Amino acid sequence: MRLSLIVNGMEHELDVRPTARLIDVLRLDLGLTGVKEGCSEGECGACTVIVDDKAVNSCLVLAGQMRGKKVLTVEGLADDDGLDTLQRMFIEHGAVQCGFCTPGMLMSAKALLLADPHPSEEAIRLALAGNLCRCTGYATIVAAVRAASEQPAEAAPPPPATGRDGKAV
Ligand code: FES
Ligand code: FES
Numbered sequence: 001m002r003l004s005l006i007v008n009g010m011e012h013e014l015d016v017r018p019t020a021r022l023i024d025v026l027r028l029d030l031g032l033t034g035v036k037e038g039c040s041e042g043e044c045g046a047c048t049v050i051v052d053d054k055a056v057n058s059c060l061v062l063a064g065q066m067r068g069k070k071v072l073t074v075e076g077l078a079d080d081d082g083l084d085t086l087q088r089m090f091i092e093h094g095a096v097q098c099g100f101c102t103p104g105m106l107m108s109a110k111a112l113l114l115a116d117p118h119p120s121e122e123a124i125r126l127a128l129a130g131n132l133c134r135c136t137g138y139a140t141i142v143a144a145v146r147a148a149s150e151q152p153a154e155a156a157p158p159p160p161a162t163g164r165d166g167k168a169v
Helices: 022-029 085-092 102-115 121-127 139-150
Strands: 002-007 010-015 048-051 054-057 070-072
Touching (some): 102 121
């Protein structure tokens, strides 16, 4: 079936199977391999992406359900101005663990900060509860998310300069 998908701010027109999962379309059709597949059944959080500002396990939803929604993957966190604050804090706090769990951790944390810019430690731990790591730990990740929440909000870009007639110059 034809599917129009907005991913990381770009619109894509795709031919997908009606049963295609979002994770497959992201990884295989769009090459967004930052989205990881661990358990394939909603347990590990490695496949977490953000759909309309909410964290979603991309292994559990069909791509067809994303029609008209905005999907953000870890590849879309950074922009032309550089890394997202959360990514910078993960680096500064030594919270970048393996490449398998980190993308999902970042996306769950990002969804939390979108909903609650200044979460409590309990809220941070709750938001990360669905992202499993059995080999390292969570202390530095929680510290990084807290640090990101304490950063000053990024200044909005100045409005474009306009001439006396109100047109952009
Ligand atoms: S791969 Fe989706 S939750 Fe584990
Ligand atoms: S699963 Fe990534 S460091 Fe444990």
